Amino acid sequence: xxxxxxxxxxxxxxxxxxxxxxxxxxxxxxxxxxxxxxxxxxxxxxxxxxxxxxxxxxxxxxxxxxxxxxxxxxxxxxxxxxxxxxxxxxxxxxxxxxxxxxxxxxxxxxxxxxxxxxxxxxxxxxxxxxxxxxxxxxxxxxxxxxxxxxxxxxxxxxxxxxxxxxxxxxxxxxxxxxxxxxxxxxxxxxxxxxxxxxxxxxxxxxxxxxxxxxxxxxxxxxxxxxxxxxxxxxxxxxxxxxxxxxxxxxxxxxxxxxxxxxxxxxxxxxxxxxxxxxxxxxxxxxxxxxxxxxxxxxxxxxxxxxxxxxxxxxxxxxxxxxxxxxxxxxxxxxxxxx
Amino acid sequence: xxxxxxxxxxxxxxxxxxxxxxxxxxxxxxxxxxxxxxxxxxxxxxxxxxxxxxxxxxxxxxxxxxxxxxxxxxxxxxxxxxxxxxxxxxxxxxxxxxxxxxxxxxxxxxxxxxxxxxxxxxxxxxxxxxxxxxxxxxxxxxxxxxxxxxxxxxxxxxxxxxxxxxxxxxxxxxxxxxxxxxxxxxxxxxxxxxxxxxxxxxxxxxxxxxxxxxxxxxxxxxxxxxxxxxxxxxxxxxxxxxxxxxxxxxxxxxxxxxxxxxxxxxxxxxxxxxxxxxxxxxxxxxxxxxxxxxxxxxxxxxxxxxxxxxxxxxxxxxxxxxxxxxxxxxxxxxxxxx
Numbered sequence: 001x002x003x004x005x006x007x008x009x010x011x012x013x014x015x016x017x018x019x020x021x022x023x024x025x026x027x028x029x030x031x032x033x034x035x036x037x038x039x040x041x042x043x044x045x046x047x048x049x050x051x052x053x054x055x056x057x058x059x060x061x062x063x064x065x066x067x068x069x070x071x072x073x074x075x076x077x078x079x080x081x082x083x084x085x086x087x088x089x090x091x092x093x094x095x096x097x098x099x100x101x102x103x104x105x106x107x108x109x110x111x112x113x114x115x116x117x118x119x120x121x122x123x124x125x126x127x128x129x130x131x132x133x134x135x136x137x138x139x140x141x142x143x144x145x146x147x148x149x150x151x152x153x154x155x156x157x158x159x160x161x162x163x164x165x166x167x168x169x170x171x172x173x174x175x176x177x178x179x180x181x182x183x184x185x186x187x188x189x190x191x192x193x194x195x196x197x198x199x200x201x202x203x204x205x206x207x208x209x210x211x212x213x214x215x216x217x218x219x220x221x222x223x224x225x226x227x228x229x230x231x232x233x234x235x236x237x238x239x240x241x242x243x244x245x246x247x248x249x250x251x252x253x254x255x256x257x258x259x260x261x262x263x264x265x266x267x268x269x270x271x272x273x274x275x276x277x278x279x280x281x282x283x284x285x286x287x288x289x290x291x292x293x294x295x296x297x298x299x300x301x302x303x304x305x306x307x308x309x310x311x312x313x314x315x316x317x318x319x320x321x322x323x324x325x326x327x328x329x330x331x332x333x334x335x336x337x338x
Numbered sequence: 339x340x341x342x343x344x345x346x347x348x349x350x351x352x353x354x355x356x357x358x359x360x361x362x363x364x365x366x367x368x369x370x371x372x373x374x375x376x377x378x379x380x381x382x383x384x385x386x387x388x389x390x391x392x393x394x395x396x397x398x399x400x401x402x403x404x405x406x407x408x409x410x411x412x413x414x415x416x417x418x419x420x421x422x423x424x425x426x427x428x429x430x431x432x433x434x435x436x437x438x439x440x441x442x443x444x445x446x447x448x449x450x451x452x453x454x455x456x457x458x459x460x461x462x463x464x465x466x467x468x469x470x471x472x473x474x475x476x477x478x479x480x481x482x483x484x485x486x487x488x489x490x491x492x493x494x495x496x497x498x499x500x501x502x503x504x505x506x507x508x509x510x511x512x513x514x515x516x517x518x519x520x521x522x523x524x525x526x527x528x529x530x531x532x533x534x535x536x537x538x539x540x541x542x543x544x545x546x547x548x549x550x551x552x553x554x555x556x557x558x559x560x561x562x563x564x565x566x567x568x569x570x571x572x573x574x575x576x577x578x579x580x581x582x583x584x585x586x587x588x589x590x591x592x593x594x595x596x597x598x599x600x601x602x603x604x605x606x607x608x609x610x611x612x613x614x615x616x617x618x619x620x621x622x623x624x625x626x627x628x629x630x631x632x633x634x635x636x637x638x639x640x641x642x643x644x645x646x647x648x649x650x651x652x653x654x655x656x657x658x659x660x661x662x663x664x665x666x667x668x669x670x671x672x673x674x675x676x
Contacts, residue, residue: 081410097434225620
């Protein structure tokens with residue numbers, strides 16, 4: 001079987017071999033249109049960079065670690081699919097580890113020790129690691145962080161603007177005329193920076209309309225699973241001032257759990273209580289009612305993260321750590337009467 | 339911070355250091371009760387075998403690869419969580435790769451090349467590899483197969499009895515008095531051995547009651563996602579002889595997609611059409627209606643697979659390849675009127 005080579009790809013895409021190499025290796029500054037032409041040619045011809053040879057020459061394993069808290073949270077599984085696809089196009093194999101958010105696990109995997117040395121680079125969605133932990137990292141390979149745990153970190157990171165996304169979700173509910181909008185998913189700062197940002201957006205949307213926030217309508221949850229959403233919704237239904245008329249949940253699993261509680265208790269969604277989630281996982285699109293949600297551009301998050309890692313691995317010196325922002329949209333569906 | 343050692347675990351469990359070592363290393367023939375005592379002590383004391391030292395001595399990486407077709411199919415994500423947990427107790431780090439069922443990816447990862455050498459062993463849930471492929475594997479480490487693609491393979495494998503499980507799901511629907519039970523998820527033999535076994539069980543349940551099967555009520559689907567289930571259900575609703583009164587779907591995602599189609603079209607579940615799935619993923623337990631399903635014992639599958647791998651890696655010569663069977667139950671919920 002003939003193997004596809006760099007020059008076959010160049011010929012098909014109508015560009016130089018050097019340009020193909022730049023694209024495949026993730027070097028910066030290839031025009032978007034050119035990059036797309038090359039990637040199409042790569043896909044059509046089934047080109048795979050000769051990993052083994054390339055890696056042996058460079059003392060590399062060709063492996064990237066993607067470290068996420070929980071794979072059975074579908075957001076991470078869907079993100080993982082995108083990262084695996086992006087990395088494959090660049091000739092990297094992604095292996096995935098879930099840490100359950102245990103700091104020891106996260107440290108062990110990405111910072112020190114035997115396993116860290118096996119990976120050329122790491123993409124980490126941290127749950128438990130602190131800035132201080134990251135400052136003591138002694139593994140050599142580059143690290144790209146997903147999410148916001150970042151302020152003064154020496155690493156590249158990719159995130160969406162959680163504050164404005166949460167504000168958009170809340171404003172959608174307020175614009176429907178709902179007057180008691182609850183929030184499910186708040187967490188204390190030390191373990192839940194993402195949750196904190198979403199609470200800030202929830203409050204901002206109220207303030208922008210001159211409305212005050214009733215703190216008793218914000219329910220904290222230890223995790224972001226269906227079970228916690230179902231329990232939090234049950235508490236809100238028994239609120240001494242009566243139930244809310246809308247609820248913004250900090251992820252789709254919480255929202256799906258909340259909807260189950262509502263339907264079981266005979267509450268109509270969205271007529272009595274409108275529900276909005278966050279993540280746009282497949283389960284929300286097939287639920288009855290379908291789930292209104294914030295949809296982060298997972299493909300863009302994956303592309304930015306892998307591109308950045310490739311740049312650090314293979315490119316010229318890449319300068320200061322970058323903050324890269326992915327986009328999001330509000331997808332209005334049946335659960336808010338869209 | 340003092341490190342927990344083997345002898346601390348032995349003391350807590352009231353057994354010898356050698357017994358603890360046998361359990362931690364997965365050697366065979368430790369009484370179930372003893373194993374549980376040791377595992378409890380391991381968990382209580384937070385004991386982690388000194389991976390690095392142990393691996394350096396043995397020329398090992400301490401890494402196990404779990405290779406699955408698709409992580410965004412929740413069954414695999416939930417199974418992955420169990421495998422990671424089981425392996426961690428034995429001091430192994432699991433990295434996960436998804437192949438999208440591409441034969442090239444499966445081959446590359448587990449059979450040959452640079453990446454295969456990084457893993458001490460592999461647990462593979464194959465979608466595309468054939469017996470012939472496996473026969474040509476030249477990587478050194480042990481391999482445990484999940485699922486049924488097995489007949490004459492030289493590897494250990496762990497599975498549930500898909501034929502009897504599918505028969506139980508179908509018999510449940512027939513016992514409710516349903517007379518036109520459809521099946522969604524059949525696949526041709528070369529890519530869908532699991533599907534073939536479930537079709538056999540579906541037919542067996544009919545035969546056991548002296549009923550004939552209407553082949554036009556069996557709908558094949560290329561994959562096992564919600565989208566395919568929704569589309570297949572739409573076709574069945576438009577069946578020339580009228581819709582079925584029950585449907586057995588070969589996984590929960592197909593069933594959840596089918597239910598979405600039914601509710602959108604104003605069909606009542608289970609009153610008009612009862613639905614049963616397969617896998618017992620979390621999404622089915624929070625769906626409205628909740629989903630009746632076959633629940634394979636995922637924890638048992640994970641434990642059997644990791645134990646077997648550990649036995650091959652660390653134990654005395656383990657003899658012939660084993661067929662290990664995990665149990666399953668039928669969980670009756672709202673979608674079949676339970």
